[in-house]
Amino acid sequence: MIEVKDVSKSFGDHDVLRDINAKFKPGQNNLIIGSSGSGKTTLLKCIVGLHEPTTGEVYYDNENFTAMHFEGRVPIRKQIGMLFQNSALFDSMTVEQNIMFPLNLFTDMAKSEKQDRANFCLKRVNLEGKNKLYPSELSGGMKKRVGIARAISMQPKYLFVDEPNSGLDPKTAILIDELISELTEEYQTTTVVVTHDMNSVMGIGDYVIFLHDGKKWWEGSNHEIAHTNNKELNSFVFASKFMKAAREKL
Amino acid sequence: MFQSLGRYILLLRLSFRKPEKFSVYWAEIMREMVSQGIGSLGIVIIISVFIGAVATIQTAFQLISSFIPKTVVGNITRDSTILEFSPTITSLVLAGRVGSSIASQIGTMRVTEQIDALEIMGVNAPGYLISPKVISGLTMIPLLVIVSVGLGLMGGYVACAASHDVSTADYVAGLTEGFNPVIATVCAVKAITFGFIITSICSYQGYYTSGGALEVGQAATRGVVYSCVMILFADLVISRMLL
Numbered sequence: 001m002i003e004v005k006d007v008s009k010s011f012g013d014h015d016v017l018r019d020i021n022a023k024f025k026p027g028q029n030n031l032i033i034g035s036s037g038s039g040k041t042t043l044l045k046c047i048v049g050l051h052e053p054t055t056g057e058v059y060y061d062n063e064n065f066t067a068m069h070f071e072g073r074v075p076i077r078k079q080i081g082m083l084f085q086n087s088a089l090f091d092s093m094t095v096e097q098n099i100m101f102p103l104n105l106f107t108d109m110a111k112s113e114k115q116d117r118a119n120f121c122l123k124r125v126n127l128e129g130k131n132k133l134y135p136s137e138l139s140g141g142m143k144k145r146v147g148i149a150r151a152i153s154m155q156p157k158y159l160f161v162d163e164p165n166s167g168l169d170p171k172t173a174i175l176i177d178e179l180i181s182e183l184t185e186e187y188q189t190t191t192v193v194v195t196h197d198m199n200s201v202m203g204i205g206d207y208v209i210f211l212h213d214g215k216k217w218w219e220g221s222n223h224e225i226a227h228t229n230n231k232e233l234n235s236f237v238f239a240s241k242f243m244k245a246a247r248e249k250l
Numbered sequence: 251m252f253q254s255l256g257r258y259i260l261l262l263r264l265s266f267r268k269p270e271k272f273s274v275y276w277a278e279i280m281r282e283m284v285s286q287g288i289g290s291l292g293i294v295i296i297i298s299v300f301i302g303a304v305a306t307i308q309t310a311f312q313l314i315s316s317f318i319p320k321t322v323v324g325n326i327t328r329d330s331t332i333l334e335f336s337p338t339i340t341s342l343v344l345a346g347r348v349g350s351s352i353a354s355q356i357g358t359m360r361v362t363e364q365i366d367a368l369e370i371m372g373v374n375a376p377g378y379l380i381s382p383k384v385i386s387g388l389t390m391i392p393l394l395v396i397v398s399v400g401l402g403l404m405g406g407y408v409a410c411a412a413s414h415d416v417s418t419a420d421y422v423a424g425l426t427e428g429f430n431p432v433i434a435t436v437c438a439v440k441a442i443t444f445g446f447i448i449t450s451i452c453s454y455q456g457y458y459t460s461g462g463a464l465e466v467g468q469a470a471t472r473g474v475v476y477s478c479v480m481i482l483f484a485d486l487v488i489s490r491m492l493l
Contacts, residue, residue: 048370049369049370050366050369050370070374073372074372075372077369077370077371077372078371078372080370080371080372082367082370084363084366084367085363086362086363088362088363088364088366088367089364090359090364090367091358091359091362091364101371102371104271104274105270105271105274105371105373106270106271106371106372154371160370
């Protein structure tokens with residue numbers, strides 16, 4: 001479980017996050033939603049340690065991650081898999097080398113074992129046989145799937161996903177959402193997804209927190225989201241005509 | 251300025267932490283050596299031959315006189331090539347070729363979140379990205395300078411053979427007589443120092459890039475400019491201290 005306690009983050013005079021509290025449980029899809037500039041990605045970066053919170057702490061299974069130094073964080077980081085918004089695949093490496101990279105650095109597996117693991121991960125994301133391609137030869141959706149394959153190569157306990165559907169067509173976006181949801185259930189990972197895609201929220205949002213102006217305004221499940229009276233959340237969720245029409249039918 | 255210097259020193263300290271796995275780092279060092287060494291060989295060959303030839307022709311033009319022995323041309327070409335032309339000019343060219351490549355490569359990795367991905371995995375990103383480049387620079391740039399010295403002197407020989415201002419026999423005699431080994435030491439110290447300057451400054455500029463493609467280009471330009479200025483400054487300091 002990941003616990004965020006009173007996390008605030010400021011850049012100079014600008015407060016991006018203010019006193020955020022949340023508990024992300026294993027085996028469920030935890031979604032952080034909000035409009036652009038609400039602080040979603042900053043919160044995710046505070047959780048994974050790419051940003052240090054100005055105040056507050058982040059706990060991984062009751063271990064205070066924020067208080068740890070670089071070396072202390074390494075054992076936890078080895079259990080983290082992350083899919084970045086732009087996939088962040090290593091350009092100079094093939095798909096297979098990208099997936100094998102953490103295995104090369106942190107395991108003593110034989111080369112054949114590592115290749116087997118890479119093949120398994122690629123099969124899991126439906127990209128069998130794409131081992132020798134470079135990231136520049138892949139489509140946006142394929143890059144995301146390779147990013148997921150790399151993220152799960154070390155069998156992570158915690159899976160973080162930043163805007164998984166950005167730049168993807170609706171069909172591919174749903175496939176990526178389903179894949180994340182399946183992996184969460186299969187490996188019982190603590191999955192945290194940052195998104196502003198309402199399809200993702202309604203499709204896989206087991207636990208959703210809504211950020212607005214750097215503050216947590218609402219939390220609950222995707223089933224509860226349509227019936228909330230929270231004004232800010234409603235204006236975010238039902239911003240599109242399609243969602244407005246859907247609400248009227250409810 | 252002091253903040254940048256402090257950040258530069260801290261980054262170098264992080265870069266030389268114990269590697270996660272030596273074999274992975276070793277492969278990176280080998281890859282960098284090929285990229286920096288073999289990749290720069292062509293340009294080093296071209297500039298060295300031409301600089302050696304031009305240095306010989308211009309020295310001959312200024313010193314041909316019945317009062318001065320013709321072997322002096324070879325003598326001066328040798329000393330100026332070993333002391334200045336090969337280490338400094340080669341390094342200035344390599345700052346453009348190798349330095350801009352390092353800064354833009356690391357800068358692109360920064361703005362496309364590849365460095366964040368390394369950090370999330372628990373990899374010491376400065377160590378994995380910077381130390382192989384610096385180690386490679388410390389070994390390959392001196393080797394390229396040695397190649398440059400040989401080719402520069404050969405260029406001078408070709409110029410003598412082609413122009414007939416000085417005979418090749420006088421030129422070769424000038425190359426071999428009165429050799430002071432300290433100039434070879436100065437050349438080696440310069441080459442190693444310049445190798446460190448190019449790779450570390452350009453890595454620093456790339457590592458702290460933020461923004462997008464425009465900023466990556468700016469980081470590469472800054473890396474090359476600062477490296478060139480520091481090479482010239484270090485050149486002065488080393489010459490003053492060792493000669």
